[in-house]
Amino acid sequence: MKSFRFLLSLLLTVSVFYGLNTKFGSVPPIGKFLNPYTGFWQNESDEVIHGKVSINGLKDKVTVHYDAELIPHVFAQNDIDLYKAQGYITAKHRLWQMEFQTYAAAGRVSEIIGKSALKYDRQVRRQGMGFGAEKAIEKMNEDPETASLLKAFAEGVNSYIEQLKFKDIPVEYKLLDYYPEEWTEKKTALLLMYMTKDLASYDSDLERTNALRIFGKDRFDLLYPEVFDMEDPVIPKDTDWSFIDVPMTETPKSDIPLETIAKTLDKPHPDNGSNNWAISGEKSYSGNPILANDPHLGLKLPSIWFVMQLSTPDHNAFGATLPGALGVISGFNNHISWGETNATRDVVDWYKIEFKEGDPNKYKHDKQWKEVKQRVESIKIKGEETYLDTVRYTHHGPVAYDTNFMGNRKGTGFAMKWIGHVGGNNQKTFLELNKSQDYDDYVDALSYYTAPAQNFVFASTEGDIALWIQGQLPNKWKGQGKYLMDGSNPDHDWQGFIPQPFNAHTKNPERGFVSSANQRPVDQSYPYYVFNDGYETYRNKVINDFLGSKDKFDIQDFKDLHNNNYNLKAADLLPYMFETMNISGLSVEEMDILNDIKAWNFNNDIDETGPSIWSVWWGNLYQTIWDEYNIDEVALQKPSAYQSIYLLKNKGNDVFMDIVATPEIETAKELFLISFKETVKSLQTWKVANGNYHWEAYKSTFVGHLLQALPAFSRFNLPIGGGRGIVNATSKNHGPSWRMIVEMSSPPKALGIYPGGQSGNPGSKYYDNFIDDWAAGKYNQLNYMQSEIKTDAVIATQTLISE
């Protein structure tokens, strides 16, 4: 009896231990997680930001002043110390995020969350993310200065990780039950690849190939025009290109393969884009140029940005950094300011690959059978066996689609050609921009930059403004890369790159301002083939009209423009709909809603119902026009909103307007009515379920935690207007991720804010403390310190010293 009881109690103890020490599904190991001395309760505090910290290998003392926004102002005596300190400080506030992003970039998420991420990881691997990061590391290591700074940054991160006690690791590690690993230079390369993927991997070549096959060339060109009737390119139309003396690649005589593709890889968010602009001294209220930037990305917590001041006796940069990369990415120093928007250039192409029968490791190219290189991707999965995926690399790039993955049939594959695989020292551009003193320095800094291609806006205290569309861009023949190409035909290979000095740019244009909002980069006079999967068509018009509307602008004008909610798309179509739609049969409820939207002034403001009605109506209308696209097992991408509206207004009787499923022949105006009636129904249903559908409630903007918007760590129902295609591009979970305005006085004066907070710890009051001001269109004054002498703005100081 005694031994039975003994065994029973032993069993009970072991079971309780196991049960409380093990992660079950998404439930963390509950004993480990809840205990107050190493569990999450230890994260219930703000970070320590005072005192002395010793860091291995510092050459000199580094002073870090924090202001009330928890922005670190780092004062080092040399670059090595500076970037070591940047690594240390960033890790201190954002370790989990900076590491998680590199896991996502490398296709290693299954390692943390298990099998549910395997498909994602395989996609990432098949896109060659790791391969690209290795190429980037090779290039960065060719430059000894970049290499030594990357190393210093990694040492800084690692000295934080080494000092970290288990009880202090970020709460997400405790929740998912894993531990931070060593930071390496490759992780910085992976982060930069992540940005390249997010910003320069959007493509629909395969969807276009399907559309071309199904609809034919004439119809295709009507649906997907390369040039829109309304054009206001990034680089002003009257720019002189006569200095360009390297011709465009000649178009070969050859056919493109018309394949049927059922499904394609996941795409980055289609709204990833941005605004930036700068006005010259003549247009400025004070005579100093003023610059603004707001990158539009997914609204995430912890934020993609971390604001820092990075200073040595030689340079003094301030602005938004990307946790994991060195230097300031969008910001200013005492001489210049800069910011980025995504350049709309096609840098992803696809090739049909024919494999040799009986030997899947040989593929046809230039009338020969060539050998592929195999890269075995080993994907660790939490709690399960490692998954091995062999990816074959042709000289084009990785064969992403084949019989093992989303492929069509044996013997055929699709290989990806992507600028992300070429490798480049993109880090150097930012290191150089941080210390640039004038336009020439800026141009020199950009010359190293390959991807993701960006519109780099520039303003200087000397009075220059400029904008370069910079990236390593293939010199394509007309039409190259618009559709799937023939991987066996050497004429279809990329033939070379546009020489960097011939990248489109403008300096001090006559109109007194430069701007970009992801629209067409240049007009047709630019002597190279320019094509992209999608051009922005509305925001840029509103920005340029605004900047052309007055002689002088002040800071308030810039704030107003950032927060401009004018819905040009709605203003473009709605009056035409009101005019042509037959309203004789509308019910009283329908007339009420129609009168509501008729009274709307086209501003997507939070208390208006117009934007909600428009949003539902447009969504219904768009689906109804393109009902022809609902074909199973064929990947297609519907035409742009801009072209859809053009067709509704100009070709309202086109056969595409007809709804295939009905016996009647519909035209545009019938579609207006049908989609309006649907809209009324769905708004009424929404109202019953959720209450009043004013724009704030209907859009219900949220900023979601990086772990699938874990509700506990996210912020919901934010009162902010705007929307897709609007200068204030805030849609449900996407929008201005960093708003900055810099006046190039001496020293510059700057404002900045982002939807998040400096701390990555959900237990800190600095985790999300900017969000309310951001939503309200307010800014923080950035305390640009001119020396390390403490000012009133400093709330605490930490000193980093060598051990």
Next chain:
Amino acid sequence: MNTKGLNFIATFVLALILSFFMPWWSVMLAAFIAALLFSLKGVSSFFVPFLSILVFWAGYSFILSNANDFTLARKIAVLLPLKGNPYLLILLTGLIGGLAAGVAGIFGGQCRLIFKKE
């Protein structure tokens, strides 16, 4: 002081000391050792260490969280889910610690009995 009181205090003090250098399950070790030192009978062999650690864990987590306006506790109480109530989360923390200590206490008692016999 009776054995129950001594066991309660021993469990608490041992758990406190061990917590400085051991993982969460140090409370099990504390309750186990306390049971060897001060043996208890019947349900009290579970409930005394249970209460001792409940007080330790709930008390400590309250002190930590109270100092930070329960910022994180409110969020974790959404996650687990306890309707965002930090006090329920503090109670749950105490119960979990108590459970671990309680079963270890029973086990300690049984060990002592076996050991005595031999």
